[in-house]
Amino acid sequence: MMFTAAMFALAVAMLLVLVRLFAGPTLYDRVLALNSFGTVTVLLIGVVGFMTERPDFLDIALLYALINFVGTIAILKFFRYKDLGQGLPEGEDPASLQNGDSK
Amino acid sequence: MEAFIDIVLFGFLILTAIAIMRLRNLFAVVMLSGVFSLLSAGLFVVMDAVDVAFTEAAVGAGISTVLMLGTMAMTSREEKPPVHNRLFSFAIAVVVGAALIYGTTDMPPFGAADTPVHQHVGPDYIERTPKEIGVPNIVTAVLASYRGFDTLGEVAVIFTAGIAVIVLLHGRTRPARSADARKKGKDA
Numbered sequence: 001m002m003f004t005a006a007m008f009a010l011a012v013a014m015l016l017v018l019v020r021l022f023a024g025p026t027l028y029d030r031v032l033a034l035n036s037f038g039t040v041t042v043l044l045i046g047v048v049g050f051m052t053e054r055p056d057f058l059d060i061a062l063l064y065a066l067i068n069f070v071g072t073i074a075i076l077k078f079f080r081y082k083d084l085g086q087g088l089p090e091g092e093d094p095a096s097l098q099n100g101d102s103k
Numbered sequence: 104m105e106a107f108i109d110i111v112l113f114g115f116l117i118l119t120a121i122a123i124m125r126l127r128n129l130f131a132v133v134m135l136s137g138v139f140s141l142l143s144a145g146l147f148v149v150m151d152a153v154d155v156a157f158t159e160a161a162v163g164a165g166i167s168t169v170l171m172l173g174t175m176a177m178t179s180r181e182e183k184p185p186v187h188n189r190l191f192s193f194a195i196a197v198v199v200g201a202a203l204i205y206g207t208t209d210m211p212p213f214g215a216a217d218t219p220v221h222q223h224v225g226p227d228y229i230e231r232t233p234k235e236i237g238v239p240n241i242v243t244a245v246l247a248s249y250r251g252f253d254t255l256g257e258v259a260v261i262f263t264a265g266i267a268v269i270v271l272l273h274g275r276t277r278p279a280r281s282a283d284a285r286k287k288g289k290d291a
Contacts, residue, residue, distance in 0.1 A: 007104070007108065011111045014115055015115070018115060018119065018138070021122075021131070021138060022122050022126075022135075024131060027130060030130065030131055034137050034138060034168075037137075037138050038141060038164065041141045041142075041145055041160075044108075044145050044148075045148050048145075048149055051104065057148065057153070060148070060153050060156075060157065063157065064144075064157075067160055067164070067165050070165065071137075071169070074168075074169045075169065075172060078172050078176070079172075
């Protein structure tokens with residue numbers, strides 16, 4: 001029963017995140033929405049695992065959380081530098097990272 | 104309850120697909136295709152194919168999102184309005200979809216144990232793995248022992264592809280940054 005309720009809550013959460021993803025309006029809304037959607041997927045897999053009495057799904061869910069984290073970092077890093085292999089561009093002040101402006 | 108999860112996931116999948124079609128902002132489309140992958144991965148987990156689901160999440164939501172962003176950085180962020188006839192594309196999509204759905208009517212029911220694929224060599228592996236290989240996971244026994252040469256060949260192919268990619272990318276870096284790039288290539 002508890003897992004059923006959790007499942008309904010997750011469905012609603014998915015819908016809300018999707019609305020944010022469709023509507024935008026800014027880039028960061030969508031990056032954050034994708035990240036949240038990954039988190040909801042992690043929870044979904046966990047709940048499905050417990051509901052079908054296979055708690056070992058939780059390990060898989062944890063791996064999803066790792067992928068989600070690395071993916072979000074990759075997307076954000078890409079937007080900052082237009083390249084994944086680089087550090088800060090020449091002559092750029094590391095402090096400019098703080099205000100989060102994007103080119 | 105499983106039916107409810109399936110309906111919800113498929114419903115969101117359709118919503119996402121429609122949104123991908125409607126939106127002209129390519130960044131949003133890339134994010135939505137990541138969500139599409141995560142939803143498919145969820146469906147695969149519900150269908151007990153956790154390994155497929157994991158590949159889908161890693162490749163679909165992880166790598167290909169970054170690759171598409173990389174492509175977008177070189178091109179435009181807005182999709183141009185289509186120049187060809189939309190009705191024609193829609194008709195092709197409907198015909199292909201109908202053909203695929205027609206194809207599924209010939210398939211055995213989901214999870215059936217008496218399909219030909221489970222009658223051929225499967226029982227043999229299940230019977231012989233504990234005696235011959237002695238590992239608890241039969242899939243591992245098949246991949247690493249019964250099909251060991253095949254797996255070795257696959258690993259060799261992936262290794263060659265990796266070397267080729269490193270060589271190509273290294274050749275493209277500018278001389279001023281080549282020391283940095285060499286380090287990066289090794290890390291990759």
